[in-house]
Every structure is written in C-alpha cells, then in structure tokens.
Amino acid sequence: MGENGPRFDTLKVRAGHRPEEHSYAVQVPIYQTASFELGDPARADRLLNFDELGYLYSRVGNPTVAALEQRVAALDGAAGAVGLASGMAAVSYTLLNVTDGGGRILTTRSLYGGTTDAFKKVFPRFGVAVDHADAADPASFAAAVRPDTKAIFVESIANPNAEVADLAGLADVAHAHGIPLVVDNTFATPYLLRPIEHGADVVVYSATKGLSGNGSTIAGLVLESGRFDWANGAFPQFTEPAYTLRDRGGPERGFVDITREFPFTLRIRLTHLAYLGAALGPQDAYLVLLGLETLSERVAKQVATTERIVAFLQGHPEVAWVAHPSAAGSPSAALAARYLPRGAGGVLSFGLRGDPARAEAVIAASRLFSYQANVGDARSLVINSSRTTHGELDPAEQALAGIREETIRLSIGLEDPDDLVGDLDQAIAKAAADLPLTVA
Numbered sequence: 001m002g003e004n005g006p007r008f009d010t011l012k013v014r015a016g017h018r019p020e021e022h023s024y025a026v027q028v029p030i031y032q033t034a035s036f037e038l039g040d041p042a043r044a045d046r047l048l049n050f051d052e053l054g055y056l057y058s059r060v061g062n063p064t065v066a067a068l069e070q071r072v073a074a075l076d077g078a079a080g081a082v083g084l085a086s087g088m089a090a091v092s093y094t095l096l097n098v099t100d101g102g103g104r105i106l107t108t109r110s111l112y113g114g115t116t117d118a119f120k121k122v123f124p125r126f127g128v129a130v131d132h133a134d135a136a137d138p139a140s141f142a143a144a145v146r147p148d149t150k151a152i153f154v155e156s157i158a159n160p161n162a163e164v165a166d167l168a169g170l171a172d173v174a175h176a177h178g179i180p181l182v183v184d185n186t187f188a189t190p191y192l193l194r195p196i197e198h199g200a201d202v203v204v205y206s207a208t209k210g211l212s213g214n215g216s217t218i219a220g221l222v223l224e225s226g227r228f229d230w231a232n233g234a235f236p237q238f239t240e241p242a243y244t245l246r247d248r249g250g251p252e253r254g255f256v257d258i259t260r261e262f263p264f265t266l267r268i269r270l271t272h273l274a275y276l277g278a279a280l281g282p283q284d285a286y287l288v289l290l291g292l293e294t295l296s297e298r299v300a301k302q303v304a305t306t307e308r309i310v311a312f313l314q315g316h317p318e319v320a321w322v323a324h325p326s327a328a329g330s331p332s333a334a335l336a337a338r339y340l341p342r343g344a345g346g347v348l349s350f351g352l353r354g355d356p357a358r359a360e361a362v363i364a365a366s367r368l369f370s371y372q373a374n375v376g377d378a379r380s381l382v383i384n385s386s387r388t389t390h391g392e393l394d395p396a397e398q399a400l401a402g403i404r405e406e407t408i409r410l411s412i413g414l415e416d417p418d419d420l421v422g423d424l425d426q427a428i429a430k431a432a433a434d435l436p437l438t439v440a
C-alpha cells in the first residue's frame with residue numbers, strides 16, 4: 001500500500017464509495033430497499049448472465065453493504081468480499097463453502113467459543129470432521145493434515161489468551177497440501193494485521209467487534225485473496241456447472257469460469273447467502289462503515305492502554321499470571337514481533353493467586369468494566385471465560401484451550417487509562433480482602 005495508491009488511513013474513510021455515483025452524497029447512503037428495478041428484459045438478461053454487474057435483491061447484494069465490502073477488501077488487500085449478518089455466518093458459510101458436505105477442517109483449541117461449539121456440535125452433522133494442532137507450531141499442522149483435509153482454520157490472535165498464529169508458516173503447510181489457509185482476523189483487525197500479506201487465502205471477520213468498535217451491531221465479512229487455485233481438483237464445487245449460474249446456450253459454467261479473482265466469495269453470495277440467507281442489512285452495514293472511519297485511532301489507543309494495563313497487572317502482588325503478547329515472558333512475544341508490529345490488540349486475560357472465586361469477586365467489585373461477552377467495544381469489558389464464553393467446553397477442553405477456572409478476560413476500550421487502572425486496582429484489593437490467601 002502507498003506506492004500504488006492511497007494508504008490505509010485514507011482507504012478507511014474513502015474506499016468503496018464514489019460520491020459522484022450517489023448524488024454526490026459525502027457519506028455512504030443507506031439503500032433501504034429490498035429489491036431493485038431490472039430496467040428492461042434485455043438488462044435483466046445481462047444481469048442474470050453476469051454480463052453486467054448490478055443489484056437485483058438485497059439478500060444477495062445491496063449498495064450500502066457493497067461499500068462496506070469494498071472498503072474492508074481495500075484495507076485487507078483482498079480481491080473479493082461478502083458482507084453477512086454476523087461473524088458466525090462468516091465462519092459457518094466459509095467452512096461450508098470450502099468443505100461442501102464432507103472432509104476435515106484442521107484447526108486449534110484456542111478459538112472463539114461459538115466456533116468451538118459449532119465445530120463440536122454442528123459441523124459433524126454436515127459431514128465435516130475437525131482435527132486440532134498448535135497454531136504457533138506449523139510442523140504440528142503438517143503432521144496432522146489428512147488426505148481429505150479441506151482447509152486450515154486459525155484465529156490470528158486467539159481467544160481469550162491472545163496467542164499469535166504463525167501465519168506464514170501455516171500458509172506454507174496449507175499450500176504444500178493444495179488447501180487454503182483461512183484466518184479469523186477479528187481480534188487483530190486489518191489495522192494490526194493483514195493476513196493476506198502473510199499468505200492467507202480467506203479472511204473472516206466478526207465486524208461486531210473491533211471493526212465497528214461501538215458495540216452497536218452484529219455483522220460479519222468474508223474476504224479472499226484471489227490467489228488460491230480453486231480449480232486444483234480438490235474443490236469440484238468451484239469448477240462443476242452450478243445451477244445458480246445462468247449460461248447463454250453454451251456449456252453451463254462453474255464459479256471459476258465466472259471469475260478467477262473472487263470465486264470463493266461469489267459462491268458464498270450465490271449459494272449460502274442466497275439460500276441460507278444471513279443477509280446483512282444496509283443500516284447495519286452503515287454502522288460498521290461509520291465505525292471503520294476511526295479504526296486506526298481507536299485500535300492504537302486500545303493497544304497503548306492494554307500494554308499499560310498488562311504492565312500494571314504484572315507488577316501487582318496478587319496477580320499470578322497475565323496472558324498477552326506484550327507481557328514479559330509471553331510465549332507469543334516472538335510471533336507478535338513478527339506479525340503485529342503495531343501491537344497485539346486490546347484483549348488480554350489474567351488470573352489472581354489463591355481461590356479461583358476471586359475472579360467473580362473482581363468482576364463484582366469493578367465499577368467501570370462492563371460485564372459482558374463482547375470484545376472490541378469503545379467501553380472496557382470484563383468476563384469470566386470459563387463460566388460464560390467458553391462454558392460449553394468441558395474442563396479438559398478448557399484446559400487445552402488455555403482457559404482456567406480463575407481466568408478473567410478483559411477487552412480494553414477507550415476510557416481514560418488512569419480510570420481503568422484505578423478501577424482494576426480497587427477491584428483486586430476488594431477481592432483479595434474478601435477472599436484472603438489461606439496461610440499454610
């Protein structure tokens with residue numbers, strides 16, 4: 001970026017919107033319409049044959065949603081994007097698209113709780129099995145790839161301990177086996193990390209979190225690099241004739257015949273979005289666009305405040321451990337230095353010494369941190385992961401995911417850092433007074 005066009009901070013307020021195409025409206029208009037005029041039958045034919053690009057029906061495409069898709073694609077250096085009603089729709093449609101009714105996904109234990117649940121309870125019923133390896137160790141992935149593995153799926157910064165994945169190493173493993181690397185980049189946002197630059201083929205977002213940053217709406221996106229060869233023989237769903245694609249009297253076309261640049265997101269749009277229907281509304285897309293305008297400024301401040309809070313916690317005598325790549329001695333420090341030069345994001349976890357019930361006491365005593373399951377909000381948030389976001393996991397699975405009974409996860413917002421440190425200090429003091437360490 002930069003050499004060939006506008007830089008990141010220019011793209012985040014301008015990409016995907018040309019005012020001259022929208023009555024010179026400076027802000028992206030909200031196209032609150034279910035459907036679009038086809039014009040005349042000849043134009044309808046052109047639209048349905050992909051000879052002319054245009055809008056038909058807002059379930060599969062809407063100009064406000066398209067502005068969001070193009071803006072995030074520009075920020076991530078992606079060739080194609082599709083906006084969806086939630087991050088879970090983005091994760092699910094992506095994995096349904098890549099597996100198409102069978103095969104295996106190779107992933108890690110450290111994932112968003114909803115994704116872990118879906119891997120356990122939903123995907124097996126769609127014929128998709130799940131294997132696990134260690135995201136920081138590409139060799140463990142190479143050893144776990146099987147003949148019917150269809151994709152490697154990781155979070156660039158994992159939940160809740162902020163472990164960093166070795167994306168370039170994982171991309172090498174995936175590509176050596178002819179499969180794509182899919183990265184959930186929700187915690188990092190493109191401000192901190194652009195996975196496509198490190199070899200990722202598909203990037204998914206919950207835009208509910210840091211991308212929008214206001215905690216105002218539920219939204220998701222899927223992006224693709226345009227570099228993966230979906231015609232390599234292992235993914236017939238992209239080459240075989242698709243009944244959703246019209247032909248003009250010739251042989252029926254597959255998705256790679258329509259576009260080599262973005263067949264993955266086009267197939268999600270015309271298959272999963274069209275028939276499973278988790279469409280993003282234009283109002284919600286607009287809220288995400290508004291939030292994106294301040295992405296860099298927000299995330300930079302959240303990173304700085306997070307690093308200050310990590311240092312405060314590491315220096316606190318009641319704190320047993322702190323998990324964030326900026327923490328002294330973090331196992332993710334080297335990978336963070338390589339992939340996250342602007343910082344490792346605003347989510348961290350920590351535990352106090354002594355009774356695990358002190359975690360609940362800290363949450364009860366905090367006056368400033370909101371107790372809720374979201375992350376990436378303008379407000380700072382706190383949660384006891386083992387009982388809430390990851391409560392569906394049994395104790396052994398929680399241990400594998402690095403979640404302990406005493407884990408307290410924080411998502412740092414935009415408040416004054418002194419207020420946040422002061423609130424944690426008083427909440428920890430109260431928990432320590434209520435549940436003193438037992439003297440041996």
Ligand SMILES: *Cc1c(COP(=O)(O)O)cnc(C)c1O
Nearest residue numbers: 086087088112184186206208219
């Ligand atoms: C929240 C989240 C999701 C799910 O997104 P929703 O918008 O809540 O559906 C997926 N992945 C990660 C990493 C998340 O934090």
